[in-house]
Amino acid sequence: MKAITQDRYGSSDVLRLDEVATPAPGADEVLVRVHAAGVGPEVWHIMTGRPYFVRLMGFGVRAPKQRVPGRDLAGTVEAVGSAVTEFQPGDEVFGSGRGTLAEYACAAAADEGKVGGAGVLAPKPANLMFEQAAAVPTSGATALQGLRDAGGVRGGQSVLIIGASGGVGTFAVQLAKHFDAHVTGVCSTAKTELVRSLGADAVIDYTREDFADRPERYDLILDTAGRRALSGLRRALTPRGTLVIVGGEGGGRLTGGFERQLRAVVLSRFVSQRLVPLTAVDRRADLLFLKDIIEDGKLTPVIDRTFALGEAAQALTDAEEGHGRGKKVIVI
Numbered sequence: 642m643k644a645i646t647q648d649r650y651g652s653s654d655v656l657r658l659d660e661v662a663t664p665a666p667g668a669d670e671v672l673v674r675v676h677a678a679g680v681g682p683e684v685w686h687i688m689t690g691r692p693y694f695v696r697l698m699g700f701g702v703r704a705p706k707q708r709v710p711g712r713d714l715a716g717t718v719e720a721v722g723s724a725v726t727e728f729q730p731g732d733e734v735f736g737s738g739r740g741t742l743a744e745y746a747c748a749a750a751a752d753e754g755k756v757g758g759a760g761v762l763a764p765k766p767a768n769l770m771f772e773q774a775a776a777v778p779t780s781g782a783t784a785l786q787g788l789r790d791a792g793g794v795r796g797g798q799s800v801l802i803i804g805a806s807g808g809v810g811t812f813a814v815q816l817a818k819h820f821d822a823h824v825t826g827v828c829s830t831a832k833t834e835l836v837r838s839l840g841a842d843a844v845i846d847y848t849r850e851d852f853a854d855r856p857e858r859y860d861l862i863l864d865t866a867g868r869r870a871l872s873g874l875r876r877a878l879t880p881r882g883t884l885v886i887v888g889g890e891g892g893g894r895l896t897g898g899f900e901r902q903l904r905a906v907v908l909s910r911f912v913s914q915r916l917v918p919l920t921a922v923d924r925r926a927d928l929l930f931l932k933d934i935i936e937d938g939k940l941t942p943v944i945d946r947t948f949a950l951g952e953a954a955q956a957l958t959d960a961e962e963g964h965g966r967g968k969k970v971i972v973i
């Protein structure tokens with residue numbers, strides 16, 4: 642089968658369009674014919690092995706353990722392992738697996754609660770095309786877990802989404818509206834209309850105005866843009882508000898933007914505000930939650946751009962820039 646491979650960590654020029662053996666599913670795994678695979682900064686971090694901290698999360702210290710990159714997928718079940726009862730060949734699925742920048746990828750039917758585990762699958766939302774469904778798993782689940790689980794969002798709260806136009810942010814704006822919050826999105830000038838169209842009640846253009854200088858205070862801030870100092874974020878929170886740190890860009894080679902998350906954990910013990918770093922996990926219940934509201938017409942994935950498999954390097958170069966307008970999807 643055709644697949645993107647990498648034998649060492651590095652920028653996107655380590656990627657090759659290759660011919661490799663089709664993987665065989667284990668007993669509790671599903672082999673999926675991949676029709677589309679969503680990519681974003683999370684794939685970029687694993688491709689580059691940066692910050693180095695990422696390598697210690699089980700991805701391989703010297704070289705990537707998984708030769709074929711990619712996590713998110715939407716496709717058709719080709720074969721199932723002997724212990725799998727939930728899926729059968731021909732089922733249309735979405736979720737996460739291993740090495741999804743390929744014609745075929747294996748995914749655990751449900752390797753629950755893991756970060757970068759063997760995957761989790763659910764039936765594809767019936768009203769989405771494969772390329773739309775492939776945009777959902779990581780970014781949709783991250784936005785959901787950030788708002789609902791880490792953030793404890795409630796109806797009537799005022800919520801600020803920083804990075805509202807990106808892969809995670811476009812889901813977060815729609816989900817926060819679904820939870821009946823009053824939503825303010827932060828993005829650059831060219832994307833204000835997009836963020837408004839997703840349902841944001843207010844939009845702040847960060848190129849013209851700093852949200853922390855405004856008088857508004859927010860019950861919940863979801864920061865997906867990853868570079869802002871904790872002091873500025875805390876200034877925009879109510880005295881008992883919650884900050885959920887999703888993004889971790891910038892910083893040094895060792896821990897990168899994660900430094901900010903580590904500092905947040907320590908500081909949170911000494912202040913009245915809750916400062917919570919988020920690490921999203923694989924959970925089928927979350928895929929099913931997202932599927933339901935997508936089918937109800939309350940959530941629509943935003944596709945930044947689609948790429949052919951041979952253009953994966955370009956997609957990941959774009960992902961590094963961190964100016965997504967929704968999600969990048971590789972169509973296979």
Ligand SMILES: NC(=O)c1ccc[n+]([C@@H]2O[C@H](COP(=O)([O-])OP(=O)(O)OC[C@H]3O[C@@H](n4cnc5c(N)ncnc54)[C@H](OP(=O)(O)O)[C@@H]3O)[C@@H](O)[C@H]2O)c1
Nearest residue numbers: 681682804806807808809829866888889919921963964965
């Ligand atoms: N914690 C987890 O488990 C988890 C899971 C998935 C992703 N992530 C992380 O979450 C972050 C976001 O991922 P993503 O897929 O949403 O990335 P993305 O698609 O590149 O989106 C990033 C967004 O941030 C915006 N942005 C950049 N600078 C900004 C600023 N100063 N103020 C406000 N917005 C700004 C960009 O908009 P403009 O173009 O308008 O600047 C862009 O829309 C990444 O760091 C990623 O690694 C974490």
